[in-house]
Amino acid sequence: MIEIVQTGPLNTVQDLGRPGYRAIGVSASGAMDPLAVRVGNVLLGNAQDAAAIELQTFPFKVRFAAIAEFAVTGADGANLLNDRDVMSWCVHRAVPGDVLEIRQPRRMARVYITVAGGVDVPVVMGSRSTTLRGGFGGSHGRPFAAGDALAIAPVESQVQYRPVAVVEPAAALQGIFPSSIDDVLHVRAIPAGEHDLFASDADRFWSQLWRISPQSDRTGYRLSGEPIKPEAPVEMRSHGVVPGVVQVPPGGEPIIQMSDANTAGGYPKIAGVIESDLWRLGQARIGTKIRFVRSTHAEARAAEQAVDRYVEDVCRTATMVKRALGVIA
Incomplete structure (x- = not known):
């Protein structure tokens, strides 16, 4: 107890x-x-x-x-x-x-x-x-x-x-994740369904610095920065949402869905943070500066495999210690 x-x-x-x-x-x-x-x-x-x-x-x-x-x-x-x-x-x-x-x-x-x-x-x-x-x-x-x-x-x-x-x-995984430069957290993401609707603003999504605003919690991180908007107004039906999805509400400041992510939403999706980088976002404080790094499915899979290998190494280490102590044969 x-x-x-x-x-x-x-x-x-x-x-x-x-x-x-x-x-x-x-x-x-x-x-x-x-x-x-x-x-x-x-x-x-x-x-x-x-x-x-x-x-x-x-x-x-x-x-x-x-x-x-x-x-x-x-x-x-x-x-x-x-x-x-x-x-x-x-x-x-x-x-x-x-x-x-x-x-x-x-x-x-x-x-x-x-x-x-x-x-x-x-x-x-x-x-x-x-x-x-x-x-x-x-x-x-x-x-x-x-x-x-x-x-x-x-x-x-x-x-x-x-x-x-x-x-x-x-x-242990510093060679797998983008380095933080000048206190900027680099987070890998893949373009999502409505990415191209943002036209030139889509390029600015990747190039500019964003900051995690105080209006952030376990549901989602709202990012402060120069707003981005679709080239033309877009009306969408609600669709499924999962952690990592980056939505852009009418105000133009993106929201990254986090662990308590909404299950559905109608805001256009500009990107999706790769799963292996979500734990790094989960450790980011209010006020942290973020830059998105455009990634691919292959890179996301490689990062996931590297994380799994690290956990497997931890498993082997724990087993070796127990074997040395005679806990297991």
Whole structure:
């Protein structure tokens, strides 16, 4: 059991989401940085989609009521266990009464706490993720409040503590992702269905700098910049929308759909962010400058394969440590 001692707004339980229900108006939700959740779970021997704690406001404190192994991944916050620094991207062990505190990250936006066994909240439509707009999933369908208690799913067998650590994705995969230059986040995207309707403004979509505006949340990032508009007014029927789709409302400032993306919308689509770059967007703070990099399906697939290889390497590392400790043969 974990007790929430201190929390800010909008901290929730998230896993990798609940796909398959968009046709009935239910967004997938899930972690804004799914790669951080996958790696944290692999380090602990969990299934990659086990539920975790997603933090986007700080400070945050939890008290452990039982022995538990945990890992902190995502943004590089100051992690303190009983006021002593603990590393991110590394497995640690807590004993009853231990307090874990996560302070404001120095960079990036979201921190994840995974625990061996996974956070045990009810499964709703195949997922434990919190859907705030729908008021279901997670811990009572809402953000955490001080005093909340979260159950931890039982671990199959009590094993010897394994202090395994890995290199974080931003460093391990730096050759795979476009480099941030002058604090500009370069995000790869593929032209979408209505791209050519924007004529010369389409070129400006790719060339200009955009900034994530304060009117942004888990549903979508609204971008500030010189507006872009179709060459002629366009009326469209509502169509399906998924995370990564970049829509342009009448005001001309694009919106990138994120984890809690709307299930349908009628704004023209100028581009779609490749899936492998969505975790980097999920770690971008309000005010971050963005430049879109025109990509291809082949490049998107290559990036996805590189991310999968990285996760497989983490799996092998965790297995090697357990084998060295005699946990497995």
